[in-house]
Amino acid sequence: MKRILLMSAAAMASAALSAQTVKTMSDLKPEQKSMAISLKLTGRLSAEPKGDYRQMRDLCFQVRTIDLGDAQSTEIPKNAFHSRHQLQNIILPKALKTIGTQAFFACDKLQAVTIPASVDTIGAAAFSGCKSMTEVTIEGAPVIGEYAFARLSGLTTVRVNSMTPPKASVSSFYGIVPGSVKLVVPKGSEKAYMKAAGWSCFYAEPRLASEVSDPRQCLIPMPQELSVKKGAKTFNVHTAWHIVVTAADDNANALDNEKERAREMLSNRIGNIVNSRQRGVRLVLGIDPTLADDEAYTMVVDSKGVCIKGKTPRGVFWGLMTLDQVLRGSGNKECVDAIPQLTIKDTPRTHVRELMVDPARTFIPIDELKAFVPEMARYKLNAIHLHLVDDQAWRIEIKKYPQLTEQASMRWGQDDLLMPYKGYYTQEQMRDLVEYAAKYHVEIIPEIEMPGYEVAAISVFPELTCHQRQVPIRTTCGVSNELLCPGNAFTYEFLGNVFQEIANIFPSKYIHLGGDEAGNPALDCWTDCPKCQALKRQLGITTIDRSENWKLQGYLFDRIIGLLRDTYNKTPMFWYETDFKKIQPGCVTFAWRDGLTDKALEAAVNNNARIMLCPGEHCYFDYPMAKGDMPEVNWGMPVTSLEATYSIDPSWGRDQSFEDNNLFGVAGTLWSECITSPERIYYQAYPRAIALAEAGWTRNKPSYGNFLVRLKPTAKDMMRRGVTYSLEY
Numbered sequence: 222m223k224r225i226l227l228m229s230a231a232a233m234a235s236a237a238l239s240a241q242t243v244k245t246m247s248d249l250k251p252e253q254k255s256m257a258i259s260l261k262l263t264g265r266l267s268a269e270p271k272g273d274y275r276q277m278r279d280l281c282f283q284v285r286t287i288d289l290g291d292a293q294s295t296e297i298p299k300n301a302f303h304s305r306h307q308l309q310n311i312i313l314p315k316a317l318k319t320i321g322t323q324a325f326f327a328c329d330k331l332q333a334v335t336i337p338a339s340v341d342t343i344g345a346a347a348f349s350g351c352k353s354m355t356e357v358t359i360e361g362a363p364v365i366g367e368y369a370f371a372r373l374s375g376l377t378t379v380r381v382n383s384m385t386p387p388k389a390s391v392s393s394f395y396g397i398v399p400g401s402v403k404l405v406v407p408k409g410s411e412k413a414y415m416k417a418a419g420w421s422c423f424y425a426e427p428r429l430a431s432e433v434s435d436p437r438q439c440l441i442p443m444p445q446e447l448s449v450k451k452g453a454k455t456f457n458v459h460t461a462w463h464i465v466v467t468a469a470d471d472n473a474n475a476l477d478n479e480k481e482r483a484r485e486m487l488s489n490r491i492g493n494i495v496n497s498r499q500r501g502v503r504l505v506l507g508i509d510p511t512l513a514d515d516e517a518y519t520m521v522v523d524s525k526g527v528c529i530k531g532k533t534p535r536g537v538f539w540g541l542m543t544l545d546q547v548l549r550g551s552g553n554k555e556c557v558d559a560i561p562q563l564t565i566k567d568t569p570r571t572h573v574r575e576l577m578v579d580p581a582r583t584f585i586p587i588d589e590l591k592a593f594v595p596e597m598a599r600y601k602l603n604a605i606h607l608h609l610v611d612d613q614a615w616r617i618e619i620k621k622y623p624q625l626t627e628q629a630s631m632r633w634g635q636d637d638l639l640m641p642y643k644g645y646y647t648q649e650q651m652r653d654l655v656e657y658a659a660k661y662h663v664e665i666i667p668e669i670e671m672p673g674y675e676v677a678a679i680s681v682f683p684e685l686t687c688h689q690r691q692v693p694i695r696t697t698c699g700v701s702n703e704l705l706c707p708g709n710a711f712t713y714e715f716l717g718n719v720f721q722e723i724a725n726i727f728p729s730k731y732i733h734l735g736g737d738e739a740g741n742p743a744l745d746c747w748t749d750c751p752k753c754q755a756l757k758r759q760l761g762i763t764t765i766d767r768s769e770n771w772k773l774q775g776y777l778f779d780r781i782i783g784l785l786r787d788t789y790n791k792t793p794m795f796w797y798e799t800d801f802k803k804i805q806p807g808c809v810t811f812a813w814r815d816g817l818t819d820k821a822l823e824a825a826v827n828n829n830a831r832i833m834l835c836p837g838e839h840c841y842f843d844y845p846m847a848k849g850d851m852p853e854v855n856w857g858m859p860v861t862s863l864e865a866t867y868s869i870d871p872s873w874g875r876d877q878s879f880e881d882n883n884l885f886g887v888a889g890t891l892w893s894e895c896i897t898s899p900e901r902i903y904y905q906a907y908p909r910a911i912a913l914a915e916a917g918w919t920r921n922k923p924s925y926g927n928f929l930v931r932l933k934p935t936a937k938d939m940m941r942r943g944v945t946y947s948l949e950y
């Protein structure tokens with residue numbers, strides 16, 4: 222063991238020798254930050270939003286070794302190196318006092334860490350998911366937070382110098398298999414460690430108190446009706462389970478997928494549920510056509526087992542997700558020991574509860590995108606809206622125009638982040654995603670932006686824009702003046718061909734057309750274009766300045782909406798802009814602008830249109846959840862607090878008729894200009910997505926305080942499963 226330690230110290234020393242040594246990050250030029258492989262900082266480090274730590278994490282995208290041994294710093298801030306997958310070695314400052322929550326979350330190449338004697342606090346999940354970490358050395362006796370060293374599957378040795386076991390949580394080393402990791406402690410202190418909370422797990426499986434689930438304390442979204450049978454005998458869930466499908470009249474295989482999902486859920490939660498003799502607790506899945514809503518379900522737990530019925534397989538699946546949470550209980554362990562007898566009758570308030578993700582700005586590898594699906598489904602979120610193209614990249618293979626992904630799916634940089642952003646999805650990958658998501662009753666809705674945010678396409682086909690200017694794809698955020706030219710026949714030919722393939726890849730009834738921020742505030746791209754001006758005259762638009770440019774967008778949209786509706790039987794969607802008083806029949810508009818929801822609602826009601834609520838002040842999850850939370854550096858994004866998200870009223874104070882006729886659903890956005898890793902999408906999304914899920918699902922949602930009570934076990938479960946989320950609430 223000692224030899225290994227010496228070798229790794231030697232390796233560190235040699236890496237440090239070749240390190241770029243500076244006092245602070247301000248001594249490095251932007252390109253030096255992006256090129257740095259090994260860094261040694263010796264000055265006073267700032268944990269401020271634009272300070273040294275944020276720069277090390279976000280600007281040094283390929284740094285492998287960081288030596289802060291001589292740096293003056295008492296705090297590694299929360300999220301300091303969150304999901305930095307390249308980081309292999311870190312030497313912590315000698316006078317360090319605190320390591321913030323999730324500081325090294327999912328640094329999955331980090332090999333070893335020595336916590337200096339000066340450290341008094343290690344925050345929750347600080348090193349969670351550092352699965353290459355073989356050695357942890359704790360020189361002092363810090364208080365160690367929940368899940369601080371959880372899920373370190375490569376761990377071989379933990380050394381602690383303190384005679385008294387540092388105060389740890391039972392979950393601090395969650396995932397340790399007793400006997401498989403060597404705990405080296407001072408002679409004579411072994412007995413104390415064997416008995417101490419958080420340390421005893423090195424010697425034996427921790428014995429956790431027996432627990433009966435209390436669904437009122439843990440279900441999110443809260444079901445419409447829930448009654449727990451008082452005084453009835455609870456039943457032990459750690460037994461064999463027998464999943465029985467009661468055949469639907471017309472389709473005996475209708476619930477094959479749900480049976481498979483049930484097996485998956487029970488195995489993940491309980492462990493071995495196999496029963497070769499078809500006995501044990503019965504989980505009955507069935508269809509009940511008398512239920513009022515396609516997503517409605519009932520769940521009855523009695524002394525014999527569990528029965529879940531839905532009007533459709535979707536309802537049955539949501540019932541399974543509810544059962545999963547009943548089994549999870551307080552979140553103190555994977556699964557409770559017993560569940561009470563109960564009856565749940567549940568039905569959603571809104572029918573589309575979506576998250577929008579933005580692989581255009583920061584590519585999301587396909588496996589990471591797929592992994593997002595089951596996490597959403599736990600909370601009955603049922604759609605992913607994929608923002609596939611933007612000024613910065615084109616991310617979907619179009620067979621007619623292979624140049625789009627060949628030439629416009631990679632760039633260097635996003636604002637001050639100088640790193641490569643590349644990747645695209647093949648059509649086959651998208652079909653696979655659609656099929657996979659359908660198993661979790663999550664729909665994939667594609668978005669192709671027009672007429673703005675199309676610079677990636679314009680960079681390949683300059684003839685798409687008014688002046689046929691070849692412009693590079695954007696490497697900064699913001700709005701471009703290069704728009705698709707509505708006066709040019711090729712624009713329609715191009716969009717027609719693209720949408721033909723998109724309609725064919727994605728079976729969703731919905732296609733999102735973008736439509737935001739092209740003419741509002743009005744841009745000049747169309748003002749000095751002869752083709753656009755000719756189109757204006759043809760349409761009877763008399764102004765030649767930019768004031769009525771939005772009418773050209775209306776014309777372009779009308780043509781594409783007509784094509785999608787009439788040829789492909791799709792329902793077009795778009796981001797609503799208040800210039801548009803008329804909305805084409807059958808479209809879904811998105812109310813997104815802070816403070817303008819009433820105007821968007823008015824237009825939807827006046828046009829008998831449907832509306833998705835995603836107003837920035839409640840639903841923009843790319844905004845930080847609290848001041849100073851990630852992302853620290855942005856273009857002036859406001860804060861969207863968890864409480865603000867929870868407080869959204871899907872009917873926006875209107876009556877039932879609005880809800881029945883106009884309300885389409887609720888959506889949370891995850892624009893990704895400032896999201897540099899897949900893990901950070903989760904960090905931005907959760908727990909706000911859970912609050913949104915309840916606001917969208919539960920008709921008489923409980924108080925925010927009550928939500929926080931139920932969030933606690935949910936959050937514990939996420940920590941245990943290694944899912945990151947913001948703790949700023």
Ligand code: ACM
Nearest residue numbers: 737738796813892
């Ligand atoms: C948007 O945030 N531009 C829809």
Ligand code: ZN
Nearest residue numbers: 687706750753
């Ligand atoms: Zn034009």
